[in-house]
Amino acid sequence: MDSRLNIAVDCAFICEPVYQHNGKLLAxxxxxxxxxxxFKSPIYTERFLHQLNAQTKAKLLHAQLCEVxxxxxxxxxxxIILSINIDFDMTNAVLNDDDVISLLDSMPFIRLEIMESFPNLGDGAENALLSKLAKRYSLWLDDFGSGNAHLAAASSxxxxxxxxxxxxxxxxxxxxTFDNLVTRLREYCQNVVVEGVETHLQYCQLADIGVDAMQGYLFSSCPLEEVSHLPMQYGHFNIR
Structure with a gap:
């Protein structure tokens, strides 16, 4: 893959596990x-993706789906569910690119994870593009509580x-406030996942307030080609 500066860039696909409150791998x-x-400086993923044009993002999505x-x-x-992040630029591919559509249709375990930068999330159920996506695919909402991802979107x-x-x-x-938010979100969707879980204590506290699943550095990630090595169970879930 080449950036706009014509610098050769290698891309690897990583899987971050999401474990349920009962310890089972959800996604x-x-x-x-x-x-x-x-150059030696690290490439920051979000910044790099933001610089890509829609055509290149569509190619990236297609490459992801082929590897999956x-x-x-x-x-x-x-x-096991697999979620893939999409932004506004990628929606054209998932709605109109025959190859992408065919790949998605052949893998119903995939969920499209809507990024918080998606335009007009605050319109909620009135967002025509989101409505179109939701009629065709199963959607997850990413990064609730940051930027545009707020209650109007979650309750749509x-x-x-x-x-x-x-x-x-x-x-x-x-x-x-947090406990009440979790309770309210569970009224609108099947699962509430909390990101940023780094300790076993955090895992236990979130399970106790009804959070369905957790994601974060507490759980080791792996390359996509090694996904079958992920533990199907978080081994310490019942330790208090």
């Missing part, structure tokens, strides 16, 4: 990691799952 989130030998296709047997056999009925942003969680964890 993995597919993330892209970019590296280059052209190679691992689909494991996802199907174990009934479009999202199967809402993921609470890690910075929001770190700021409000343990407060009545």
């Amino acid at each position: 993995v989130e597919l993330l892209s990691r970019f590296t280059t030998t052209s 296709k190679n691992q689909q047997k494991w996802f199907i056999e174990h009934q 009925g479009f999202f199967e799952c809402v993921k609470i942003d890690k910075h929001f969680y770190w700021q409000w964890a343990g407060s009545v």
Whole structure:
């Protein structure tokens, strides 16, 4: 993959596991990691993706789906969900690109994770583009509590799952506000996931207030090609 500066960039796909409050593996989130030998500084994924044009993002999405296709047997056999982040530029591909549509239709375990930068999330159920996506695909809402991802979007009925942003969680964890928010979000969707879980204590506290699943550095990630090595159970879930 080439950036606009014509610098050769390598892309690897990483899986971050999402474990339920009962310790069972619910899903993995597919993330892209970019590296280059052209300079030593790290490539920040969000910043790099923001610089790509819509055509290049569509190619990236297609590449992701092709790699997932190679691992689909494991996802199907174990009934594990895989979420893939999409932004506004990628929506044209998932709605109009025949190859992308065919790949998505062949892998119903995939969820499209709507990024908080998606335009007009605050319109909620009135967002025509989101409505169009929701009629065709199962959607997750990413980074609730940051930027545009707020209650109007979560309560739209479009999202199967809402993921609470890690910075929001770190700021409000343990407060009545946070506990009430989790309760309210569970009225609108099947699953509430909290990102940024780094300790077993945090995992236990979130399970106790009804959070469905957790994601974060507490759980080791792996390359997509090694996804079958992920533990199907978080081994310490019942330790208090």
